[in-house]
Amino acid sequence: MSTKEKILAAALKRFNADGMVNVRLQHIADEAGKSVGNLAYHFPNKQAIVLGLYKKLETEQIELLREFRIVPLFDNIDRLLEAVFQHQQIYRFFYLDTLEVTRAFPEVQAEYQKYIETEVQQWLQILEFNTSRGVMSPEPRPGFHTGLALQLWATSTHYMAQEMVRSTVLPGLEAYKAGVWNLLIPLFTKLGHQEYEQMLQSPYDLFY
Amino acid sequence: MSTKEKILAAALKRFNADGMVNVRLQHIADEAGKSVGNLAYHFPNKQAIVLGLYKKLETEQIELLREFRIVPLFDNIDRLLEAVFQHQQIYRFFYLDTLEVTRAFPEVQAEYQKYIETEVQQWLQILEFNTSRGVMSPEPRPGFHTGLALQLWATSTHYMAQEMVRSTVLPGLEAYKAGVWNLLIPLFTKLGHQEYEQMLQSPYDLFY
DNA sequence: ATCGGATTAGAAAATTTTTTCTAATCCTGT
DNA sequence: ACAGGATTAGAAAAAATTTTCTAATCCGAT
Numbered sequence: 001m002s003t004k005e006k007i008l009a010a011a012l013k014r015f016n017a018d019g020m021v022n023v024r025l026q027h028i029a030d031e032a033g034k035s036v037g038n039l040a041y042h043f044p045n046k047q048a049i050v051l052g053l054y055k056k057l058e059t060e061q062i063e064l065l066r067e068f069r070i071v072p073l074f075d076n077i078d079r080l081l082e083a084v085f086q087h088q089q090i091y092r093f094f095y096l097d098t099l100e101v102t103r104a105f106p107e108v109q110a111e112y113q114k115y116i117e118t119e120v121q122q123w124l125q126i127l128e129f130n131t132s133r134g135v136m137s138p139e140p141r142p143g144f145h146t147g148l149a150l151q152l153w154a155t156s157t158h159y160m161a162q163e164m165v166r167s168t169v170l171p172g173l174e175a176y177k178a179g180v181w182n183l184l185i186p187l188f189t190k191l192g193h194q195e196y197e198q199m200l201q202s203p204y205d206l207f208y
Numbered sequence: 209m210s211t212k213e214k215i216l217a218a219a220l221k222r223f224n225a226d227g228m229v230n231v232r233l234q235h236i237a238d239e240a241g242k243s244v245g246n247l248a249y250h251f252p253n254k255q256a257i258v259l260g261l262y263k264k265l266e267t268e269q270i271e272l273l274r275e276f277r278i279v280p281l282f283d284n285i286d287r288l289l290e291a292v293f294q295h296q297q298i299y300r301f302f303y304l305d306t307l308e309v310t311r312a313f314p315e316v317q318a319e320y321q322k323y324i325e326t327e328v329q330q331w332l333q334i335l336e337f338n339t340s341r342g343v344m345s346p347e348p349r350p351g352f353h354t355g356l357a358l359q360l361w362a363t364s365t366h367y368m369a370q371e372m373v374r375s376t377v378l379p380g381l382e383a384y385k386a387g388v389w390n391l392l393i394p395l396f397t398k399l400g401h402q403e404y405e406q407m408l409q410s411p412y413d414l415f416y
Numbered sequence: 417a418t419c420g421g422a423t424t425a426g427a428a429a430a431t432t433t434t435t436t437c438t439a440a441t442c443c444t445g446t
Numbered sequence: 447a448c449a450g451g452a453t454t455a456g457a458a459a460a461a462a463t464t465t466t467c468t469a470a471t472c473c474g475a476t
Binding site for chain 2: 018022103140144148150158161162164185186193
Binding site: 232233234244245248252 | 433436437
């Protein structure tokens with residue numbers, strides 16, 4: 001691992017633990033086993049380090065979305081949630097301090113907003129596909145799906161921040177998934193409930 | 209208004225606009241039309257200012273909850289949401305940077321966590337009461353209400369942060385209320401839908 | 417082996433921000 | 447009016463943090 005990468009990894013670790021704004025160059029240098037002067041050699045300033053991390057996050061985020069551009073059966077949704085959760089764990093600092101980061105970097109905000117829009121659209125497609133194949137009942141009022149798609153995005157994105165404030169322990173994957181599924185469950189048809197139960201009982205993880 | 213109060217008001221204004229961590233004593237002093245030295249006379253340090261604001265927030269928050277310890281008909285829920293939204297607007301900085309504040313003040317975290325628990329319980333009672341009076345259908349799976357109560361709290365609390373990141377404009381009351389109601393709508397019985405429609409059509413605000 | 421650019425640590429300087437100090441002014445009670 | 451504490455502004459000092467500079471070391475190509 002190059003020094004540049006080591007610095008980024010160290011910064012990520014400190015950011016995740018203490019929050020971006022509370023991390024000093026010295027902390028990052030210590031974590032990386034390098035000197036502050038060396039940090040300066042690789043990055044013009046602290047902002048560049050944050051930006052470097054965000055670029056990595058963004059790349060992986062887009063990759064994730066591409067990978068799950070697949071048939072949104074319940075199984076697939078569940079797997080997508082796991083991948084998203086894992087990604088959010090890794091780049092925790094960003095999801096916990098999104099506003100801080102976007103305030104400091106307007107260009108990050110612009111790009112992230114575009115990404116959000118894509119994600120909300122993906123949720124909307126998931127809702128529509130699953131309604132059409134009869135596992136979810138039609139929306140109870142016009143525009144309901146649009147609102148729900150937003151809610152699904154919000155829940156799946158802000159879950160970590162929520163739980164960090166509410167409890168003291170790190171949130172678990174199962175609670176996360178349950179939180180998102182809870183938004184969908186009330187719309188399940190009888191068929192939907194069956195498929196959901198079946199999914200819960202076949203832990204596909206074992207086959208990987 | 210005493211100088212102390214002026215300083216708090218000025219700090220609140222700057223915190224709301226720029227985020228707590230980005231506000232300097234100089235900014236607060238300028239906003240208050242006072243000197244930095246004067247700030248130091250009234251508050252031993254910056255932390256004391258933040259804490260002063262949190263104390264006010266907490267008092268009003270508890271007052272709010274007490275006030276709405278009433279029969280949770282749809283009308284009342286809607287009114288509660290308006291009061292909560294307004295309160296969150298006023299103390300925006302806290303709801304946008306909760307993690308930052310609680311990281312800096314462990315004692316705030318402890319108190320806020322207790323308050324959250326009370327709020328979640330209140331939502332649970334609302335769910336149970338409205339199920340018992342036949343406007344909401346029974347929970348589709350055991351433990352569903354518990355999860356939903358949490359979700360209702362999360363949605364009603366993190367809405368502002370969500371929207372600040374997602375869009376650039378300040379979020380509106382109507383969208384906020386809709387977001388929360390959307391969580392309840394799928395559980396409505398026929399009677400529930402009727403009551404909801406009726407509520408939407410009678411803008412009680414006019415009678416205040 | 418050695419030249420030369422790349423990398424590194426650590427110190428020094430600069431910058432930013434908070435805290436302390438001082439003297440002036442205000443305001444209240446007599 | 448005036449004594450004396452409360453309040454205030456502004457400067458000075460201190461503290462915290464980032465940025466720049468310098469000299470030493472490393473490492474690959476010749």
